[in-house]
Amino acid sequence: MSYKPVGITESSIFPPRVENRITKGTTDPYLLTQRALNSLGGVIGTDGKPAICLRVDDWHDHLKGGGADGLGYAKKFQDRGLPWGHASLAKQGAQPWFTVATFEDERAWVKAGAEVWSHGTDHKDPRLFDGQFAEPVPGTPNGMYEQIVGSKALIEAENIKCKGWMNPGPTNAFPPEAPYWPDANLKWSDYDSLAGRLILGTYGFSSGFQTGAPSRILPNRIYHGHNHYTVLTAGLEWATVEGVINNFADGNYAGMGMELLIHTAYVENQSPFTEAQYDAMLDLVKSLWDAGVIEVVTPAGLMAADPTTSFRLDLIRNGDVSNLSPADPKPWTMTAGTTVTTSGSDTYFHVASGAGANIPIRNLDDQDLNGETWLFDGWARSGGSGATVASVKIPDPEDTGRLNVSKTFTIPTGPTWTRVRFPFGTLLSTNQIRPAIGRSSGDATQWKSAHIYKV
Numbered sequence: 001m002s003y004k005p006v007g008i009t010e011s012s013i014f015p016p017r018v019e020n021r022i023t024k025g026t027t028d029p030y031l032l033t034q035r036a037l038n039s040l041g042g043v044i045g046t047d048g049k050p051a052i053c054l055r056v057d058d059w060h061d062h063l064k065g066g067g068a069d070g071l072g073y074a075k076k077f078q079d080r081g082l083p084w085g086h087a088s089l090a091k092q093g094a095q096p097w098f099t100v101a102t103f104e105d106e107r108a109w110v111k112a113g114a115e116v117w118s119h120g121t122d123h124k125d126p127r128l129f130d131g132q133f134a135e136p137v138p139g140t141p142n143g144m145y146e147q148i149v150g151s152k153a154l155i156e157a158e159n160i161k162c163k164g165w166m167n168p169g170p171t172n173a174f175p176p177e178a179p180y181w182p183d184a185n186l187k188w189s190d191y192d193s194l195a196g197r198l199i200l201g202t203y204g205f206s207s208g209f210q211t212g213a214p215s216r217i218l219p220n221r222i223y224h225g226h227n228h229y230t231v232l233t234a235g236l237e238w239a240t241v242e243g244v245i246n247n248f249a250d251g252n253y254a255g256m257g258m259e260l261l262i263h264t265a266y267v268e269n270q271s272p273f274t275e276a277q278y279d280a281m282l283d284l285v286k287s288l289w290d291a292g293v294i295e296v297v298t299p300a301g302l303m304a305a306d307p308t309t310s311f312r313l314d315l316i317r318n319g320d321v322s323n324l325s326p327a328d329p330k331p332w333t334m335t336a337g338t339t340v341t342t343s344g345s346d347t348y349f350h351v352a353s354g355a356g357a358n359i360p361i362r363n364l365d366d367q368d369l370n371g372e373t374w375l376f377d378g379w380a381r382s383g384g385s386g387a388t389v390a391s392v393k394i395p396d397p398e399d400t401g402r403l404n405v406s407k408t409f410t411i412p413t414g415p416t417w418t419r420v421r422f423p424f425g426t427l428l429s430t431n432q433i434r435p436a437i438g439r440s441s442g443d444a445t446q447w448k449s450a451h452i453y454k455v
């Protein structure tokens, strides 16, 4: 699509109504934040634990094809089942590191558990937008509008929900004022500016360079301006980063939160990090999460992370099989070969054959839940004397081209329940999903529970 620069002046600072499914035209900062929080389920309970989110800025081509194996850095999150956030440009080809990857790749990352924030249209000086001026003209705001407001519309035109604004550090020589420019001395009063009012009038959440590096207080009721902890930057050693992450495990940052910002390409040039150390960083975060020491959330999820509660929005309201009627386990549908079985203190789906049990989840759009990132979280075990391969399928039943998650998990023999957990996301146009839990191969699969939590 072509996007026409819009001229605005200081006296008409808020953008005109932008076609936008999420905000539905709202430019009121309070309503925007309320809507954004609603899409998170209001609160992301961490049950007393600190929370870390992983954020990658830029470097689309490295996410797609980087690393020694050439399979890309995005795959490293997927392989570990880690949700993450991407600060993305709205224009493919606008920078040399976004020329091979496309928005088709971005959509694939979203479906595999990434959320997307706007990082501007092109990461350049706003006053040079699309070469409007031979050199920056101070006080000419057209490009600022495009970078902040237009970029969100462009990303959402790609069928991807834009969760908020993550400031770029413009690479040209004439930075605009805070809060657009990375200013460590950012003040809340800086938002009473052209850039600040455009950010507040377009996004429910934005990040900046104020507090929160490396840790921020949780729960936090401030939704604009938080800083991040940047790893993979010149001179920063892995041991230092490891120490910061372990501070969350050691109780030094008990109940607090951190946004860990990663520039993936720096593994291959500017950073002392090796790729093995990068992998070790993700492994450490994953192992602390699996051990129940920290929670891993998305950057948007961190905005609503709250250690004082364990509540999370759950798309599957009847996910504990013990609560279901064995003869009629509504709203689940069991296919032939699946029964509700009780043994000892456990009640579960026993899937001997067939497609298992599935449950319809509708009207995501009506709830402003389309385009969100989720965490499948279930418990399975083998129902026989050998191992079983459990399966989880999450299609968009109206169009499997929009979403068709299909995963298998090898579960060893024995009575122990194994947690099956992974993130996934939908595109904006997905309004229904129909998760199915079942068996792929091996002995029978038993499922005790299945939930889809906001993350």
Ligand SMILES: [Zn+2]
Pocket: 057, 058, 119, 123, 167, 168, 169
């Ligand atoms: Zn950047």
